[in-house]
Amino acid sequence: MPSVAFFGSHPLGERCLDELTGHDAFDVELVVTYGPDEDTWWDGCLYDRAQQLGHRVRTRADEREVLDYDVDYLVSVYYPNILGEELLDHPTVAPLNLHQAELPRYRGSNVFSHAIMNARDDDHWRYGTTLHVMAPEVDAGDIVARRFVPIEETDTARTLYDRVTEASVDLFREQLTTLRDGAVHRVATPQSAYNGERYFYTKESLDGEKAIPVERLADDDEATQLAVYDKIRALDFPPFEPAYTELSGRRLYLTATNYDDLFGGATVPNFGVEDDPVAATQD
Known part of the structure; x- marks a missing residue:
């Protein structure tokens, strides 16, 4: 039975931990997240949820305790810390991250906002979520699988976030079979195999953007x-x-x-939710 250390936060982290816990093929050795008393902007608490599910839980300050456990996978879902090479090298199979953006197109932070601002000029009206192998460089590891949702003309960053959260849960659930079968490295595709624009945004990338003359x-x-x-x-x-x-x-x-009433007649391509089975040819 594959063993997992789960690092995460946000409601998406709770839902993915529920999926992982409910799958009979995995043993969750440790959960690392925000402390239960830390101030966060989202609803829910992964720390409390992990305890309810019967898991060992540690806060981010104690993340290195994972080195005391033999694990096949380190799975990250909205974990805020950048993990060092010792942690990334620790799992025997792979460290994996569920990145709520299309890789390799959007690495880094604030990607919901930048994807909306770029969609018209790039004529790229879809938004992705990606399960990938973690590497020392942020969001640069091989891609295991992706799933897409449309960017609508009326979307805000928050409505896009809510929509792709559902696609992310679906993707995570589907790929648990890949983890169970130990097929991660067999199916993973290097990011160099993909075409298309590539952006990297820091956490400060929206500083100064909010003031409109x-x-x-x-x-x-x-x-x-x-x-x-x-x-x-x-x-x-x-x-x-x-x-x-x-x-x-x-x-x-x-x-x-x-x-709302200024651009009601504008049209954009109508993409449905889609998988990405042939990774290197989809961009």
């Missing part, structure tokens, strides 16, 4: 209006501060709701 809001050029509309949607992710403009020293917040 009132002159830009008033510009009647269609391309400018669409760019502003896309940015407002891309920065609309409650509970975080949205885009804003300033008038007479007052900050006015801008959300996608303000623009």
Whole structure:
């Protein structure tokens, strides 16, 4: 029976741990996550959920305790720390990460926002989630599987996040068979085999992006209006501060709701949820 150390957070981490625990083929040796009293913006607590499921749980400060356990897999789902090579080398089969973005197109952070802002210029109206082998370089390891959802004209970063969460759970559930059979390295594809644009965004990549000059809001050029509309949607992710403009020293917040009636006739390609069975030819 393959053994697993699970590192994670967010509601997605809870749901994936539920899937892993409910699968008879795996033994969860340890769960590492935020402490139960830490302040987080999302609902739920993986620490509490792991305890309810009967698992050993440690906080991020004690993540190196995983080295005391023999595990076949280290599985990361929304774990915030960058893991060093000693931790990555510890599992006997593979360290795996469920990255809520399309690799190799979008590495790093804030990818929901950037994908919306890039979709029109790139004519790339889909958003992915990726299970990949972890490497020392962030989000750069071989790809095990991907799944896609559409980016809609009316999406905000939060609605896209919610939609791809469902696809991520489906992908994780499906790939548990790959882990059970020890087939990860047999099916994994190097990122160099993929075509298409490649972006890397840091956690600071949205700094300074939220202020939109009132002159830009008033510009009647269609391309400018669409760019502003896309940015407002891309920065609309409650509970975080949205885009804003300033008038007479007052900050006015801008959300996608303000623009609902301006681009109702715009069209985009209608992609359905799809798998990616032939990885090297899909971009």
